[in-house]
Amino acid sequence: MSDKIIIFDTTLRDGEQSPGATMNQREKVRLARQLEILGVDVIEAGFPAASVGDFESVQAIAAAVTGCQVAGLCRSLPADIERAAEAIKGAKLPRIHTFIATSPVHMAHKLRKEPHQVLEMAEAAVKLARKFTDNVEFSAEDASRSEPEFLAKVVELAIKSGATTINIPDTVGYAQPAEFAALISYLLEHVPSAHKAVFSVHCHNDLGLGAANTLAALKAGARQAEVTLSGIGERAGNAALEEVVMALHTRHDYYGLTTGIATEQIFPSCRLLSRIIGMPIPAYKAIVGRNSFAHESGIHQDGMLKNRQTYEIMTPESVGRSGTDIVLGKHSGRNALSAKVKELGFVLTDEQLGQVFEAVKRLADKKQEIFDQDVESLILEQVFRIPDKYALKTLSVLAGNTGMPPTAAVIMDIDGEEKRLSGFGTGPVDAVFNTLSALVGRKPKLLEYAVNAVTGGTDAQGQVTVRLEEDGHMTVGRGTDEDIIVASAKAFLNALNRLAKKREEKREWVTL
Numbered sequence: 349m350s351d352k353i354i355i356f357d358t359t360l361r362d363g364e365q366s367p368g369a370t371m372n373q374r375e376k377v378r379l380a381r382q383l384e385i386l387g388v389d390v391i392e393a394g395f396p397a398a399s400v401g402d403f404e405s406v407q408a409i410a411a412a413v414t415g416c417q418v419a420g421l422c423r424s425l426p427a428d429i430e431r432a433a434e435a436i437k438g439a440k441l442p443r444i445h446t447f448i449a450t451s452p453v454h455m456a457h458k459l460r461k462e463p464h465q466v467l468e469m470a471e472a473a474v475k476l477a478r479k480f481t482d483n484v485e486f487s488a489e490d491a492s493r494s495e496p497e498f499l500a501k502v503v504e505l506a507i508k509s510g511a512t513t514i515n516i517p518d519t520v521g522y523a524q525p526a527e528f529a530a531l532i533s534y535l536l537e538h539v540p541s542a543h544k545a546v547f548s549v550h551c552h553n554d555l556g557l558g559a560a561n562t563l564a565a566l567k568a569g570a571r572q573a574e575v576t577l578s579g580i581g582e583r584a585g586n587a588a589l590e591e592v593v594m595a596l597h598t599r600h601d602y603y604g605l606t607t608g609i610a611t612e613q614i615f616p617s618c619r620l621l622s623r624i625i626g627m628p629i630p631a632y633k634a635i636v637g638r639n640s641f642a643h644e645s646g647i648h649q650d651g652m653l654k655n656r657q658t659y660e661i662m663t664p665e666s667v668g669r670s671g672t673d674i675v676l677g678k679h680s681g682r683n684a685l686s687a688k689v690k691e692l693g694f695v696l697t698d699e700q701l702g703q704v705f706e707a708v709k710r711l712a713d714k715k716q717e718i719f720d721q722d723v724e725s726l727i728l729e730q731v732f733r734i735p736d737k738y739a740l741k742t743l744s745v746l747a748g749n750t751g752m753p754p755t756a757a758v759i760m761d762i763d764g765e766e767k768r769l770s771g772f773g774t775g776p777v778d779a780v781f782n783t784l785s786a787l788v789g790r791k792p793k794l795l796e797y798a799v800n801a802v803t804g805g806t807d808a809q810g811q812v813t814v815r816l817e818e819d820g821h822m823t824v825g826r827g828t829d830e831d832i833i834v835a836s837a838k839a840f841l842n843a844l845n846r847l848a849k850k851r852e853e854k855r856e857w858v859t860l
């Protein structure tokens with residue numbers, strides 16, 4: 349058995365399904381390219397049957413990525429499989445990933461099928477998928493709550509029908525490490541054709557055991573791990589790529605397993621994801637959180653100064669956290685920016701580069717040092733935004749302790765038509781949000797509002813994230829600006845733009 353673990357990243361499928369983590373097509377392609385640089389073996393690009401937008405995103409990723417396999421997810425239904433096959437056919441290394449639930453509760457209440465019907469559907473699905481590619485993955489949804497004997501039967505049939513990867517998901521995050529490892533051992537032993545397929549696991553984090561269950565399964569003989577950056581995903585998320593990979597690397601003595609991951613790309617990848625979805629990485633998050641390498645207590649610092657190994661099991665450099673990344677200043681030219689943009693992994697046209705260059709110059713007038721994160725934010729802000737139905741032109745706010753109510757005056761474009769209005773609020777941000785809501789004629793509920801500095805320093809750009817809800821649709825918007833009130837307005841409009849798009853697009857969801 350090989351000691352190389354196949355890293356299957358599902359940030360763009362399972363991760364993107366987590367509440368508020370929706371990404372547009374450009375953002376997905378950019379993240380896919382980063383995953384390629386990171387060295388993942390398979391990118392699950394999406395669920396093409398979900399909507400036209402999902403189909404097109406998978407197609408765009410398939411065309412953009414050449415260094416790793418691109419998988420499309422589909423239920424065990426002919427129309428789904430054909431749609432997935434169509435979406436990934438432009439990929440250099442395509443994979444079809446089909447699935448069906450195998451647990452008694454899912455078969456009875458979700459599928460409303462008898463076990464023998466599920467067996468027939470699984471067989472037909474894998475056989476149909478094999479007509480399009482010889483790289484077919486089959487998943488038994490809710491495998492950890494399935495009857496092991498029945499699961500073994502489904503798996504054997506899937507392999508016989510042509511599946512080359514067998515995924516055993518802990519869909520609801522119910523499994524315990526030793527028990528899950530035993531299930532993998534059981535299958536490897538009792539499925540006669542087990543040696544003809546790679547066994548994979550997909551573990552959810554509902555009890556905080558996603559990475560632990562994944563590692564236990566790898567130790568037991570699974571050779572593919574399905575993971576996401578920072579562990580984003582449905583509900584409590586998935587096993588985090590960085591946790592699984594760094595456990596394998598740091599404890600090679602215990603596991604004896606390797607991956608093809610360029611570990612120094614881990615932090616830049618998680619940071620990019622955080623920037624795209626507008627959710628900061630928690631400070632205490634293992635490996636990529638701000639505090640994960642900070643040694644603050646006196647005893648630790650003393651030990652660290654004498655010998656780093658006293659408290660450090662891996663170095664910050666090994667996961668790409670090198671500290672200094674001052675890149676550009678007021679006098680940096682377009683070539684310096686172009687080199688930096690490439691280094692950060694973006695591919696821009698001349699026109700887009702010009703747009704970003706102007707924005708960097710404007711920022712450099714106000715801020716002495718421009719960091720990697722600034723450039724990243726400006727690109728996402730200037731180039732990657734979805735075409736705006738609502739766009740801010742000018743904003744002026746009066747606030748302070750003058751006794752006057754805070755006032756906002758706004759000029760904006762709605763579908764290309766200029767509108768203006770002023771309004772009041774209990775604070776400046778409230779005044780801006782009230783005025784914008786009145787201008788667009790909608791009343792979304794503000795669920796969350798957060799300001800973060802893009803970098804350190806009081807002259808840092810502010811990144812504002814807002815979470816809005818309207819008619820059951822939830823969306824996140826983000827905006828970056830040196831002025832946090834302007835950043836707030838941009839974030840609010842970005843969320844309104846995404847809500848407008850969501851209302852237009854019907855999307856189907858699956859769990860796995």
Ligand SMILES: [Zn+2]
Pocket residue numbers: 362519550552581582586859860
């Ligand atoms: Zn999942």
